[in-house]
Amino acid sequence: CRRYSAMAASSGLVFRQLFEPVSCTYTYLLADKNTKEAILIDPVLDKAERDAKLIKDLGLNMIYAANTHCHADHITGTGILKKLLPGCKSVISKDSGARADLYIQEGDQIKFGKFWVEARSTPGHTDGCLTYVLNDKSMAFTGDALLIRGCGRTDFQQGCPKTLYHSVHSKIFSLPGNCLLYPGHDYTGQTVSSVEEEKRLNPRLTKDEAEFVKIMNNLNLPKPKQIDVAVPANLKCGIQDP
Amino acid sequence: CRRYSAMAASSGLVFRQLFEPVSCTYTYLLADKNTKEAILIDPVLDKAERDAKLIKDLGLNMIYAANTHCHADHITGTGILKKLLPGCKSVISKDSGARADLYIQEGDQIKFGKFWVEARSTPGHTDGCLTYVLNDKSMAFTGDALLIRGCGRTDFQQGCPKTLYHSVHSKIFSLPGNCLLYPGHDYTGQTVSSVEEEKRLNPRLTKDEAEFVKIMNNLNLPKPKQIDVAVPANLKCGIQDP
Numbered sequence: 001c002r003r004y005s006a007m008a009a010s011s012g013l014v015f016r017q018l019f020e021p022v023s024c025t026y027t028y029l030l031a032d033k034n035t036k037e038a039i040l041i042d043p044v045l046d047k048a049e050r051d052a053k054l055i056k057d058l059g060l061n062m063i064y065a066a067n068t069h070c071h072a073d074h075i076t077g078t079g080i081l082k083k084l085l086p087g088c089k090s091v092i093s094k095d096s097g098a099r100a101d102l103y104i105q106e107g108d109q110i111k112f113g114k115f116w117v118e119a120r121s122t123p124g125h126t127d128g129c130l131t132y133v134l135n136d137k138s139m140a141f142t143g144d145a146l147l148i149r150g151c152g153r154t155d156f157q158q159g160c161p162k163t164l165y166h167s168v169h170s171k172i173f174s175l176p177g178n179c180l181l182y183p184g185h186d187y188t189g190q191t192v193s194s195v196e197e198e199k200r201l202n203p204r205l206t207k208d209e210a211e212f213v214k215i216m217n218n219l220n221l222p223k224p225k226q227i228d229v230a231v232p233a234n235l236k237c238g239i240q241d242p
Numbered sequence: 243c244r245r246y247s248a249m250a251a252s253s254g255l256v257f258r259q260l261f262e263p264v265s266c267t268y269t270y271l272l273a274d275k276n277t278k279e280a281i282l283i284d285p286v287l288d289k290a291e292r293d294a295k296l297i298k299d300l301g302l303n304m305i306y307a308a309n310t311h312c313h314a315d316h317i318t319g320t321g322i323l324k325k326l327l328p329g330c331k332s333v334i335s336k337d338s339g340a341r342a343d344l345y346i347q348e349g350d351q352i353k354f355g356k357f358w359v360e361a362r363s364t365p366g367h368t369d370g371c372l373t374y375v376l377n378d379k380s381m382a383f384t385g386d387a388l389l390i391r392g393c394g395r396t397d398f399q400q401g402c403p404k405t406l407y408h409s410v411h412s413k414i415f416s417l418p419g420n421c422l423l424y425p426g427h428d429y430t431g432q433t434v435s436s437v438e439e440e441k442r443l444n445p446r447l448t449k450d451e452a453e454f455v456k457i458m459n460n461l462n463l464p465k466p467k468q469i470d471v472a473v474p475a476n477l478k479c480g481i482q483d484p
């Protein structure tokens with residue numbers, strides 16, 4: 001990540017990274033400065049008011065609120081954002097099993113103005129995990145498939161280390177080295193990485209597959225605090241009516 | 243903040259925003275990708291190990307660790323970073339009254355490779371507050387002079403609302419509208435704003451001077467938890483030997 005999107009610099013991409021401190025979740029706002037069409041990736045319920053206010057203050061028109069996957073650690077903001085910003089549609093992968101207005105899969109594009117993000121299927125943390133790649137491949141939003149110097153856990157929600165290893169290597173590490181990687185979470189106060197950096201420095205994904213599987217199967221992590229509330233809610237966009 | 247630095251995109255500026263969650267402080271890493279010379283703005287003691295590791299991992303050579311001012315809410319990381327990254331010099335404003343290797347003032351430049359940040363004197367939160375402006379005016383690091391939709395308090399450490407009002411209007415709001423503003427703190431999970439945005443949306447600084455002074459004099463904020471520890475430490479670079 002030595003350079004930022006050349007497109008963002010010259011062509012009117014609006015971009016904001018937003019943070020939710022309880023689950024250390026990042027939400028991403030992307031918009032076309034000219035048409036004002038905007039999308040949010042991984043909004044959090046508790047921060048929906050903040051996000052809606054920012055979108056209104058910037059004069060943007062939210063058309064899609066998309067999740068990278070069905071989260072276990074926080075409740076999605078997509079449902080409430082549909083109420084706060086009428087016209088906004090919720091988006092999630094078909095394979096997630098969650099309800100939404102729009103179901104997408106590998107290769108599908110979410111368009112906003114002259115920009116779009118393309119969905120890449122990156123299962124392993126969950127079955128339905130998507131990575132969203134900006135049209136010029138300068139930025140990718142990896143959800144919990146790949147974190148900065150880490151990756152999402154694989155011990156629940158259809159988690160499978162072997163599957164995750166192949167997802168990251170074939171769908172994320174195949175992006176250009178200077179592609180910026182924006183994770184779903186960071187617990188250390190870091191905000192961004194790059195393909196080059198993670199290919200060189202990720203302590204798990206630089207290992208071979210067998211070693212990676214061993215690492216992931218021996219993490220012995222506690223059960224996520226919010227999972228019993230978050231997953232049922234997220235299967236319905238975070239609120240009763242998706 | 244609709245666009246990112248065109249320079250960053252095309253000319254090899256390394257840029258990272260880093261977060262410290264206890265005092266909600268942002269630290270900024272800037273470097274020249276080619277020469278590897280790097281600077282840190284407002285590092286935090288508790289995150290010095292993280293910052294030093296990142297700098298080493300990216301193959302950078304830290305030459306300056308600069309503070310925007312003598313902080314009251316956290317202990318600076320500049321002193322310990324000098325030990326972790328030999329060759330690094332601490333920097334602060336002459337007017338801060340704090341010790342450092344290098345004392346700077348209005349108009350002075352901190353160079354790293356082919357880039358530099360220029361110091362603008364923006365007192366009001368403290369006497370010695372500096373705003374660091376990137377050479378192409380695409381980014382400014384405002385410390386606590388200007389926060390996203392807010393500003394630093396003015397009720398201790400030589401704070402003066404009238405002075406702060408003039409600092410922000412003359413030294414920050416005079417920058418180009420698309421200049422990205424990176425604050426010293428954010429308590430809401432926002433990461434960046436722009437001159438255009440703050441001139442239009444800042445609930446305090448959009449008021450006239452008299453109204454601003456009234457707002458600032460009626461905040462009735464509690465005393466910062468760490469002030470009695472942080473200020474004496476920060477007068478000495480955070481550790482005994484600056």
Ligand SMILES: [Fe+2]
Nearest residue numbers: 071072144152
């Ligand atoms: Fe997850």
Ligand SMILES: [Fe+2]
Nearest residue numbers: 313314386394
């Ligand atoms: Fe301060």
